[in-house]
Amino acid sequence: MKIDPDKKADLSAQIAQAIRDAIVSGDMIVDERLPSEAELADQFEVSRPTVREALKRLAAQSLIRTQRGAFGGAFVNKLSYEEAYGQQITTSTLLLSMNAVSFDVACEARYALERACTPLSAERRTPDHLATMRAEIHRQGHPGLSDESFCASDVTFHRALVDAACNPVLSYQLAGAVEAMQPLMNMITFTARSREEIVRLHTRIADAVEDTDAQAAETALHELEAYTLTLARDVMAARQKTRQV
Amino acid sequence: MKIDPDKKADLSAQIAQAIRDAIVSGDMIVDERLPSEAELADQFEVSRPTVREALKRLAAQSLIRTQRGAFGGAFVNKLSYEEAYGQQITTSTLLLSMNAVSFDVACEARYALERACTPLSAERRTPDHLATMRAEIHRQGHPGLSDESFCASDVTFHRALVDAACNPVLSYQLAGAVEAMQPLMNMITFTARSREEIVRLHTRIADAVEDTDAQAAETALHELEAYTLTLARDVMAARQKTRQV
DNA sequence: GCTTTTAAAATGTCAGACATTTAAATGTAA
DNA sequence: TTACATTTAAATGTCTGACATTTTAAAAGC
The missing domain is CATH 1.20.120.530 (GntR ligand-binding domain-like)
Incomplete structure (x- = not known):
C-alpha cells in the first residue's frame, strides 16, 4: 500500500486509490484505524493537506469515518445498508x-x-x-x-x-x-x-x-x-x- | 446554495452537501462551471483548503470533474454508465x-x-x-x-x-x-x-x-x-x- | 478511592506562497 | 494574411507552518 509511482493523476487521487484498494482487498478490516494524517503524509511523502483531500474522497464514499481528539483518527467504516x-x-x-x-x-x-x-x-x-x-x-x-x-x-x-x-x-x-x-x-x-x-x-x-x-x-x-x-x-x-x- | 449555518458537521461536508444539492436539484446543469476555488472560499467564507476538501468529496462521487489551467476549474460532470x-x-x-x-x-x-x-x-x-x-x-x-x-x-x-x-x-x-x-x-x-x-x-x-x-x-x-x-x-x-x- | 485538572494527540481550519498546467492573446516571420 | 512561436494570465495542485478544537488518558489534588 505504500508505493505511489509518479503517475499523471493527482496525488490525492492516487493515495485515495491505494487506501481504497487496501480496504476493498481486505488488507484493512472494519474499525481498523488508519495511520494519522501526519504519518500518512510521511509514508506517501506528501503534505498533510494532500493526505486530507485523499481521506475526504474516501469519506464521501463512506469507506472511512473520522473522529477527532486524542486516539481519534480515520477508521475503516462498516458500510451499512x-x-x-x-x-x-x-x-x-x-x-x-x-x-x-x-x-x-x-x-x-x-x-x-x-x-x-x-x-x-x-x-x-x-x-x-x-x-x-x-x-x-x-x-x-x-x-x-x-x-x-x-x-x-x-x-x-x-x-x-x-x-x-x-x-x-x-x-x-x-x-x-x-x-x-x-x-x-x-x-x-x-x-x-x-x-x-x-x-x-x-x-x-x-x-x-x-x-x-x-x-x-x-x-x-x-x-x-x-x-x-x-x-x-x-x-x-x-x-x-x-x-x- | 450560498447559506451555510453553523451546524456541527465539518465545513467541507456542509459545503459539499450544498453543492451536491444544487446539482441534484438541477440548479446546476451538466458541464456548467462552478466558481473557482477562491470564489467559493469567498462565498462560503472559508479558506481554500476547506473548499478543496469539499470538491474532492464531490469528485469522489463523480459529481464533478476538475480541469487545470486557464479557463479550467470544476465542472458538473455527466455521470456516465x-x-x-x-x-x-x-x-x-x-x-x-x-x-x-x-x-x-x-x-x-x-x-x-x-x-x-x-x-x-x-x-x-x-x-x-x-x-x-x-x-x-x-x-x-x-x-x-x-x-x-x-x-x-x-x-x-x-x-x-x-x-x-x-x-x-x-x-x-x-x-x-x-x-x-x-x-x-x-x-x-x-x-x-x-x-x-x-x-x-x-x-x-x-x-x-x-x-x-x-x-x-x-x-x-x-x-x-x-x-x-x-x-x-x-x-x-x-x-x-x-x-x- | 474518587474527582478534577492537565496534557497530549489527533483532526479541523486558516493564511500565504509557489509550482504546474492550459488556453487565449500577442507578436513575428514567411 | 496566415502560420507558428511566445508570452501571459487564470486556475488547479501542492507545500509549509500555524492555530483552534475536540477528546481521551494520565496526573494531580482532595
Whole structure:
C-alpha cells in the first residue's frame, strides 16, 4: 500500500486509490484505524493537506469515518445498508437525470426488477409488510392528496413489496431502481381517474401477495407497468401539443 | 446554495452537501462551471483548503470533474454508465464483504435479478450477445483454466446475458449484483465435475436465449442457482471439517 | 478511592506562497 | 494574411507552518 509511482493523476487521487484498494482487498478490516494524517503524509511523502483531500474522497464514499481528539483518527467504516441505499439512490437518480434515459427504458427496468422480487415476496411477506401496503393504498385513495404525496406513497408501497422478499441484498439493489424513478413519476399529473386505476392495481397486487399467489402479482405488475407507460405517453403528448400551440 | 449555518458537521461536508444539492436539484446543469476555488472560499467564507476538501468529496462521487489551467476549474460532470457501474460495483462489493451477508442471500438476490432480465434477453438478444456467451462457454470448458479465470469468465457470460436485454438501466443495476458476487464465488474450488455441470447449464441458457425461449432460460437459471448453492455448501462443509480436525 | 485538572494527540481550519498546467492573446516571420 | 512561436494570465495542485478544537488518558489534588 505504500508505493505511489509518479503517475499523471493527482496525488490525492492516487493515495485515495491505494487506501481504497487496501480496504476493498481486505488488507484493512472494519474499525481498523488508519495511520494519522501526519504519518500518512510521511509514508506517501506528501503534505498533510494532500493526505486530507485523499481521506475526504474516501469519506464521501463512506469507506472511512473520522473522529477527532486524542486516539481519534480515520477508521475503516462498516458500510451499512442504509449508507449503501443512500449512495445507490443518489447515483441512480443522477444517472437517469443526466443521461436522458427515456421513461420507457427506466420504467421497463424498474418493473422487471420488481417482478424478480414478487415470487419471494408472495412466499415470505409478513403481516407487517401487508399492513404497510394496505395503509399506503388507503392513503392513495384520499382525494386531497397532492401529486407529490401520491408519488411518495407509491414509492413506499413498492418498497414494502420489495422488502417483503426478506432479502436485504435485494432490497438494497431495488432501492435505487424504485426511488430513482420518482422524479420521472413526479412529472405525471395523476387525475382522479388514473389514481383510481392505480389503487385498483395496487390492491390486486396486495391481494395476490397476501394469497401467496406470485403469478397473479406478476400479472398485476405487468398491467401496472403498461398503465404507467400510457399515462406517461399521455403527458408527453399533451406537452407536445402545448408546445405546438 | 450560498447559506451555510453553523451546524456541527465539518465545513467541507456542509459545503459539499450544498453543492451536491444544487446539482441534484438541477440548479446546476451538466458541464456548467462552478466558481473557482477562491470564489467559493469567498462565498462560503472559508479558506481554500476547506473548499478543496469539499470538491474532492464531490469528485469522489463523480459529481464533478476538475480541469487545470486557464479557463479550467470544476465542472458538473455527466455521470456516465461506466462511472455509475464502477461505483455500483464498489459499493455492492463492500456491502457484501463487510456485512457478513450469507452466500445464500446474495446468491438468491443475484439470480432473482438475473431472471428478471431473461424475458427481455430472450426477446432482444443480438448475434453479438450470443457470440459472447458461446465464446465464454467454450473458454470455461478448457481444462487448464484457473479458478479465478473461470469465475471471471462466468461474470462475462452473465453480463452478456444481462446486456442482451438491451436496457442500459437494467445492465447498470445488474452490474453490481453480478460482479459483487465474484469474491464470494472465488472462494469456491471448481472441480472438473462441477465445471462440466456449469458449462452444461450455461449451454442450456444460451440455447434457450437463442431460441427466444424465456421460460427455458429461467428454468435453467433456477437450476444453476440451486447447483451453485450446493457447491457453496460443500465448500463450507469441507472447511468446517478441516477446522474440527 | 474518587474527582478534577492537565496534557497530549489527533483532526479541523486558516493564511500565504509557489509550482504546474492550459488556453487565449500577442507578436513575428514567411 | 496566415502560420507558428511566445508570452501571459487564470486556475488547479501542492507545500509549509500555524492555530483552534475536540477528546481521551494520565496526573494531580482532595
